[in-house]
Amino acid sequence: MSLETDTQKSDKTGKVYLVGAGPSDVELITVKGKRLLEEAEVIVYDRLVGNGILMWGSRHARYIDVGKRSGHHPIPQEEINQILVREARKGQKVVRLKGGDPLVFGRGGEEAAALKKAGIPFEIVPGITSAIGVPSYLGIPVTHRDMASSVHIVTAHKKDGSLPDIHYRSLAEGGGTIVFLMGVSTIGNVMAGLLEEGMSPDMPAAVLERGTTSAQRKIVGTVGDIAKKAVREQVQSPAIILVGHVAAFQDMDWYGNRPLAGKKILVTRPRERSLRLAALLREEGAEVLELPTIRIAPVEDGEGLSRALDGIGAFSWIVFTSPSGVRIFREELRKRRQDVRSLAHLKIAVIGEGTAGELENWGLYPDLVPEQYDGDHLGEALAGCVKAGEKVLIPRARIGNQTLVRRLEEAGAQVTDLPVYDTEYESFPWVEYDREFASKNCWAMFTSASTVRGFVKSAGDMDLSKVTALCIGEMTAGEAERAGMQTFTAARATLRDLVDLAVKMAAKEREDGEGQRQPDGEK
Ligand code: SAH
Numbered sequence: 141m142s143l144e145t146d147t148q149k150s151d152k153t154g155k156v157y158l159v160g161a162g163p164s165d166v167e168l169i170t171v172k173g174k175r176l177l178e179e180a181e182v183i184v185y186d187r188l189v190g191n192g193i194l195m196w197g198s199r200h201a202r203y204i205d206v207g208k209r210s211g212h213h214p215i216p217q218e219e220i221n222q223i224l225v226r227e228a229r230k231g232q233k234v235v236r237l238k239g240g241d242p243l244v245f246g247r248g249g250e251e252a253a254a255l256k257k258a259g260i261p262f263e264i265v266p267g268i269t270s271a272i273g274v275p276s277y278l279g280i281p282v283t284h285r286d287m288a289s290s291v292h293i294v295t296a297h298k299k300d301g302s303l304p305d306i307h308y309r310s311l312a313e314g315g316g317t318i319v320f321l322m323g324v325s326t327i328g329n330v331m332a333g334l335l336e337e338g339m340s341p342d343m344p345a346a347v348l349e350r351g352t353t354s355a356q357r358k359i360v361g362t363v364g365d366i367a368k369k370a371v372r373e374q375v376q377s378p379a380i381i382l383v384g385h386v387a388a389f390q391d392m393d394w395y396g397n398r399p400l401a402g403k404k405i406l407v408t409r410p411r412e413r414s415l416r417l418a419a420l421l422r423e424e425g426a427e428v429l430e431l432p433t434i435r436i437a438p439v440e441d442g443e444g445l446s447r448a449l450d451g452i453g454a455f456s457w458i459v460f461t462s463p464s465g466v467r468i469f470r471e472e473l474r475k476r477r478q479d480v481r482s483l484a485h486l487k488i489a490v491i492g493e494g495t496a497g498e499l500e501n502w503g504l505y506p507d508l509v510p511e512q513y514d515g516d517h518l519g520e521a522l523a524g525c526v527k528a529g530e531k532v533l534i535p536r537a538r539i540g541n542q543t544l545v546r547r548l549e550e551a552g553a554q555v556t557d558l559p560v561y562d563t564e565y566e567s568f569p570w571v572e573y574d575r576e577f578a579s580k581n582c583w584a585m586f587t588s589a590s591t592v593r594g595f596v597k598s599a600g601d602m603d604l605s606k607v608t609a610l611c612i613g614e615m616t617a618g619e620a621e622r623a624g625m626q627t628f629t630a631a632r633a634t635l636r637d638l639v640d641l642a643v644k645m646a647a648k649e650r651e652d653g654e655g656q657r658q659p660d661g662e663k
Pocket of ligand 1: 348
């Protein structure tokens with residue numbers, strides 16, 4: 141009986157998940173955290189959580205920013221607690237996303253206590269704390285058999301903003317690795333505290349800034365001089381200060397050795413299409429921000445496709461100009477329970493290898509792929525193959541390349557240019573375009589002219605001449621150029637070639653000594 145009451149109650153009340161997002165790299169969130177984020181109806185986040193991780197959330201979720209933004213005051217903890225309680229009471233599935241681990245100086249304890257008091261069910265999902273994850277990305281093991289047998293994680297900042305009461309003597313005498321969080325503004329005091337309690341000024345120390353991002357930096361010194369160095373290097377938050385023999389560890393650098401280390405690349409293609417490109421870029425060491433600027437929306441009135449399928453026997457060719465076209469066409473067949481063998485008489489043309497790949501998932505292989513993957517070349521190649529009077533079906537985006545249709549009509553074909561989807565623009569309020577492109581290490585990648593248009597729309601009034609645009613083909617590059625971006629084009633219109641372009645550009649920058657900042661170079 142009581143079980144039943146409980147179930148009824150939880151049907152009405154939502155639940156809050158306190159989820160650790162990890163130090164910043166989007167792939168350092170746990171599998172559980174990512175799943176919950178995908179399922180969440182409300183996502184409550186603050187500034188320590190990387191933009192990229194927010195992209196894992198659903199586009200239907202409500203995003204609530206409770207972090208301090210420049211010029212704005214932080215939202216008091218009490219108010220954050222109330223937001224969590226309020227949203228859960230509405231019956232929502234709430235993810236409270238927190239940088240690193242929610243319970244390591246993350247006030248997760250306070251939030252959990254408030255939820256418990258309010259009778260709201262909650263779960264805690266641990267995350268990789270920056271205190272341990274950031275050193276590994278900068279080549280420092282926090283423990284080492286010969287150098288450190290303990291790790292102390294210490295706050296260098298008190299709740300009310302004053303200096304914390306740190307027991308410097310035990311830290312100075314302990315001989316372990318000390319990791320100070322929130323210490324950028326108090327580093328001088330903290331080092332003085334250690335020195336006063338007898339720590340050697342020669343003890344290695346390091347400041348690790350913006351760890352696990354493309355902008356990560358390691359500044360190495362000693363307890364005696366690290367504060368001065370940090371000021372000289374204008375270290376910004378977030379950064380951790382690490383004290384102990386391991387801070388001088390040299391043999392483990394790996395992050396900066398990869399071809400695209402230090403580069404942040406915005407991938408603008410639709411969400412469901414960005415995975416492979418993002419993976420290829422991450423493989424080469426780039427930080428990737430998946431920022432789908434467009435979304436594929438099947439046309440509301442799908443009648444046209446249905447009619448075309450009724451009369452599919454009359455067509456000789458079917459032409460696909462994008463993977464989305466293939467997917468929507470296939471979905472329509474499925475809905476109608478129409479057998480794929482009804483297409484057996486058709487010749488199939490596709491615009492390029494991505495579209496061919498989508499078709500292959502289906503066990504179909506195209507009869508024609510143009511040498512260059514664009515609409516003009518596809519039209520040219522097809523014009524040489526179709527016979528006068530043959531019917532050609534092109535299920536594609538509402539606004540497609542017109543040369544393709546013209547070339548086919550000139551060749552005497554009867555073309556049915558069938559809009560099956562619209563391209564809608566997406567934008568993300570939490571992405572600060574100006575800030576992203578203030579660094580020359582941030583590049584944008586475009587795989588179609590519509591992704592460029594979507595980007596321009598969502599970037600608002602930003603100065604687009606600051607954008608370095610890596611484009612898949614001439615058409616895309618043309619659009620980016622017209623928008624005023626600095627444009628580069630891949631050798632061939634494939635994702636691999638686009639990634640190779642980035643790798644070559646990065647290598648050239650390094651060669652020219654123009655690389656802005658060594659990602660984890662010591663200073
Ligand atoms: N719960 C978090 C810590 C929150 S306190 C965790 O487990 O990591 C915030 C402090 O964490 C920052 O002031 C900084 O010292 C540290 N920090 C968080 N992310 C960081 C990053 N990417 N690089 C360096 N330090 C980071």
